[in-house]
Amino acid sequence: MRRGSGQSLIEFTAGLVVLVPVLLVLVDLAIVIYGVQLNDTACHNAAQAAAAGEPAEAQYRAQTVLNQVNSRTTGELVSHFALDRPVESEIEAAPIPYRDQMTGKTVNPGGVITGTATVTTTVEIRPFIVHNVYGKRLPLKFSCRQSIPIRYVVPMCEFPCPSEPLIGSN
Numbered sequence: 001m002r003r004g005s006g007q008s009l010i011e012f013t014a015g016l017v018v019l020v021p022v023l024l025v026l027v028d029l030a031i032v033i034y035g036v037q038l039n040d041t042a043c044h045n046a047a048q049a050a051a052a053g054e055p056a057e058a059q060y061r062a063q064t065v066l067n068q069v070n071s072r073t074t075g076e077l078v079s080h081f082a083l084d085r086p087v088e089s090e091i092e093a094a095p096i097p098y099r100d101q102m103t104g105k106t107v108n109p110g111g112v113i114t115g116t117a118t119v120t121t122t123v124e125i126r127p128f129i130v131h132n133v134y135g136k137r138l139p140l141k142f143s144c145r146q147s148i149p150i151r152y153v154v155p156m157c158e159f160p161c162p163s164e165p166l167i168g169s170n
Helices: 002-051 055-072 130-134
Strands: 078-083 088-093 106-108 111-125 140-149 152-154
Touching: 002 055, 002 078, 002 111, 002 130, 002 140, 055 078, 055 088, 055 111
Parallel strands: none
Antiparallel strands: 078 111, 088 111, 111 140, 111 152
């Protein structure tokens, strides 16, 4: 009887020696996947915010979204969401201001701005073990880039418009 229980204890210990590192690597990979997915969602939300208004203010709106994400992430494993580069607003068409012949004032006829807003974000992830395989540098940095069509209608007004900056066409 004694011999069988000793053998079971050795098998159990050997199993733990293999199982614990495998479980730690799986948890680490889950943290990395979670961080990459969270960055993808943050990038998408920032791109949507950037495309949802005046193109000149796209950077401010995208940064506001990332500030909200950073305020919600309290841990050190997945943190520091940031814009990797300035928001790229590519305007394809915009209303062209003209001079009113009757009044002599410049008038913006209003209309739809079409184009895309492109946002690139990064996130820092600090796994427990996986970074040793990846190059032994912490934090691991992952980036995401997303483009969203701009959805903005310029209101009609005479220049200088009290609340709208001048928008020209490309």
